[in-house]
Amino acid sequence: MRRVKLTVAYDGTNYCGWQIQPNGETIQGMLNRHLSELLCEEIHTIGASRTDSGVHARGNVAVFETSARMPIEKISYAMNARLPEDIRIWESKEVPAEFHPRFTKTIKTYEYRILNKTFADPTCRLNSLFCYNKLDVELMKKAAGYLVGEHDFKSFATENPQITTTVRTIYDIHLDKVGDMITLYITGNGFLYNMVRIIVGTLLEVGKGCYPPEHITEILDARDRSAAGPTARAHGLTLAQIRYPEWE
């Protein structure tokens, strides 16, 4: 048996998220089905990030085992010939048997796009949030600065009883504005459920002037979801990259 790592890019618009489920098409379901057909054996992928419905990715990771004899680097090409245009495999490579996409130290980068103008732009409606309130990007940058580092992000997560700790480290957050498009890039060692979207929802409140940037420290201290802003909509979010520093 060989262990294979896929780098997967997708437009999440038409899928019920990553994780396979009985009703509705998912990214994992598509991968399992097409890999099984291609390799003539039943394939079960394990995903690095179980993205929500509507969230996109350019660098999600899926791992599976196979006894098929196809050259592993050819799997990406063969899969791209089978998959619909909204899913693409960017790389297929062999990894050691011990490699697990989730139980391994990772550095993840997410991207969130916000179109800030009077009227929406239909050409980017599927991968950006439209916001007509004028946002103060400088205030948002200042607020983001308070989130960098190791913190208990309990206020910035939808409750998940399966989790043992809500402490995470954010290595970097930065915001770029090009024309009317604000892009937030956030890199950390892991993210709690809905954490990026709640951070964006909270930074939007700061950008609109609902509270000052310093208020972020109070939200962190509260360790209470209701202290933070709303969860920003899924379609503005893209999982940009996952790195495995121990395996590079």
Next chain:
Amino acid sequence: MRRVKLTVAYDGTNYCGWQIQPNGETIQGMLNRHLSELLCEEIHTIGASRTDSGVHARGNVAVFETSARMPIEKISYAMNARLPEDIRIWESKEVPAEFHPRFTKTIKTYEYRILNKTFADPTCRLNSLFCYNKLDVELMKKAAGYLVGEHDFKSFATENPQITTTVRTIYDIHLDKVGDMITLYITGNGFLYNMVRIIVGTLLEVGKGCYPPEHITEILDARDRSAAGPTARAHGLTLAQIRYPEWE
């Protein structure tokens, strides 16, 4: 009767182009139907640019006459509440009765996006052309330079017997590369049928090394469609802006 000018943005993916037709949904058809419902009278719009199926716009212009009493600047908001998300009215304003969106001097800018990498990116598949052949952008820029100015663009147009002259002026072409995305911006006083897409198809040939940049002058001289490259696919093209210098 008042004459109204709309600035229209749309994602052309799900439409059979601008111009109304018996079979298939069009941008003009959608505007006429929703304007007629909103203003309670039959409305017929005239478009500035009859974009092809799959082509997008951020600045197309539609003009119509109405006897309705609704404040004209409110029409954009009221229409956006009715239209699907892939069409948006960015502005509605009154114009003089003599204003015609096509028979008036214009400066048009188109944008064409080319994603140049080994594997396609699903998140931008609807508004960029994917090209896996490595493109030499410097050669493409040099080739584009030969097209600037007043020329007979007969070689760069799909034949159209209704047209009296194939001479047009290109004021500017420039190419930008950000990451793997190459964007071509082209501004001129008017474009022949398929002209931007044939120019892009030809510049792609230059970028791939099929012929040198200087060959563009021979293509212009030939005044023959078969001398130029293929017509690049519609979905990479966006009508970015239309200006009416005499009315500004």
